Amino acid sequence: MSFLKIKNLSVDYPMRKETVNAAKGVNIEVNKGEILGLVGESGSGKSTVGNAIINLIDEPGKVSSGSVFLGDLNIHEDHKNNVKYRGKKIGLIFQDPQTSLNPILTIGEQLIETIQTHLVLTKEEAKERSISLLNEVGIKDAAKRFDDYPHQFSGGMRQRVVISLALCCEPELLIADEPTTALDVSIQSQILDLIKKLTKERNLAVILITHDMGVIAETANRVAVMKNGDVVEIGITKEILTNPKKTYTKSLVSSVPPTNKKISRFVIIEKENNNKNKDNLKILNRWTKKKIIKQDLVQVQNLSKSFDDNFFTESSKNSIMAVNDVSFNIREGESFGLVGESGSGKSTIAKMIVNLFKPSTGEIFFDNVCITTIKKNFEMMKFRKQIQMIFQDPYSSLNGRLKVRDIVSEPIKLHNPLISKNDLDSYVFDLLESVELTQNSADRYPHEFSGGQRQRISIARALATQPRLLVCDEPTSALDVSIQAQILNLLKDLQEQLNLTILFISHDLPVVRQMCDRIGVLRDGKLCEVSNTEDLFLKPQHDYTKELLHLMPKIESIYN
């Protein structure tokens, strides 16, 4: 007899033009003491199922059919049931620990409030209970930190507090909706270990909603794969990941970058577009292809950047060194990876290389010319043309008020003002073709495209100036894993055909391994280690690199 039974659950969102079926007849059962992983790409309905269990579907959505049984309690039967299970029987952990705690109450007040809502306890008893809970989730000096405010905790600690809040009334079911997505790798593994430990100790039933196959491989006992509101496949994690039955699961698993080896291309099963002739990009006719000479294209020397908060104070006192004395070289034609956790200064370095802001000290040489000291605008233009960038967020990196045609043609017109109308059009079409978009995309607006397609438009825009260096700042971290595989394949193909040099910035070690020839590891603005990719993964030198490699979730762990 399973503890949680979801029977034929359907959730509909009636929208203006059509009704979106966010969940279509979902059947899931979860036992006590097991972690069920719910995976799927964005829009697959995994969060909808999580919210439906706790009867928290946002308007105008509604549960159109099916039922959720928690033991014997039918959750959707009566709204009055809400108080019977929310917090008491079901605990909820959200993605972002920054926003799931109230910033103006101490964590103690929040815990006591939650406990007293559900259990008849005095304030003292509630406090005692809270402190023991905080100890249990691994907060040191819990008694002392009881009166601290959320902002006094780090992201990982805050997520621990959220977990203690979810656990404080001894729920039997825990729903964790992307609990580690906003956290760095090192903290992610701690939180996942904690959830695993609590599941065992408290005999909880846990639903872990995530898009990360590595997280699933390391934590879940069973896994349900969702697509467009359907459960495609459900079963033991090992079975599903090693021997998927359905095409969709196969393509999902094959899109995950392996952590233990380097592959030349990602296998894309879902979308067959291999019939086109890859070696004959039309854009090559326009491209003055640079020969790869094995020399340094970019030299970064003793680069530092500090951000001053010198409004009230002397400038030197409050400055934060975002980048601290970093030196490295990028050879022509190679992919250089910069890896680091959030706040390590990797994006700051990228922005200095593309000259969005100036370094505090140190120099950047491009093609043996120092580009950090250029003052004149027209001299800068020569380098602007050669260094282009692709951004993380595909939504904010395109101006929503311009058509794709205008977005892509802007750099062409700027660097070649005499180009004729016809030539411009065919250039834009060639660029769109090179990123595998159709010609009629040109007359549409960015909001009509998906995230992956927008990222393709971004790439087309960056290629329009025929750059030699392409700086990619987390180009796929906002994308689903199957889309990520497509974009990474595209970048590899383009690099090969156009002899591009790529600076690839990411927090995702498996992705970097697939993409880069050499890797630099950054921590707190300092460069720990630079070495060839395979050397770095097989024989890491620096302690921090070893720790990162040890902690990253590995989909391969399931084989052991």
Add this chain to the structure above:
Amino acid sequence: MDNIITTWSRIKDSDIFFSFKKSPTAIISSLILFIIFFCSFFVELITPYNPFDPSSLSLMEAFTPPSWTEDGLSKFILGTDGQGRDLLSTILYGSRISLIVGFSAIMFSLILGVGLGLTAGYFGGKYEMVVMRLTDVQLTVPSILMALLVDGIARGLISREMHDEMAIYVLIFAIGISEWPQFARVSRAATLVEKNKDYVSASTIIGVSNLIIMFKHILPNILRPVLVIGTIGLALAIIAESTLSFLGVGVPPTTPSLGTLIRLGNDFLFSGEWWITFFPAIFLVILAFSINLLGDWMRDTLNPRLKK
């Protein structure tokens, strides 16, 4: 032709048009505004009378009450004023002047305010500080006082004969100059948000000049909030115009605006000829109220945060 069809279908398909169809307030207020605008700008085609033509004055018919009262004449629906001019035609002619002054004043302050706010937000630094402190100073001076001040200076500078001709421009300047800080503040705040988005960085990396980034990329993206306060500002400007005209520093009585009409009628209020001031006043209320309702609807629709 193909292009027009797609633009039209794009509009028909848009969320704004959908929300417009769903909102009776928006439909009614824009219908009223359309009627008022149409009647005011094509007033010559609609009314048989021209109140500015001296030959149409007829003291015999002065102070005729509205047509539905006992002494009313059917040819003067809303009655006549002290010079025997048809009140309805006078109101429509007057509202045309009010609307022209209001629109021009708001355009003036919009261009000034958005220009300053956009550049201040984009460039930052000392320039931004100067501009923003200027808006603070401007906001401490009540707008009516500011307008009176401008009018006073203009009277000092321009000769008396010239003044009647120039009055309308002075008025536009006076109202416009007291409204710009709103636009500057809103557009600066929106620019600060937009300029940190990646598409602006992308344009910088491509090598696009600051001027083009500001006006081609950022400006279209900050226009929504500006449009909303522009609409509400239009109502304020029309009321400001009427207030000034009521105080006698606005447009001269030879080309009366709504405010002037209310002032003229005010003299007869206690002698029982209530309609001369009542109808222009009611007309002004309906006009300003409709614009405000439309502005409110626009604010709710264009601001996704307020959407439910």
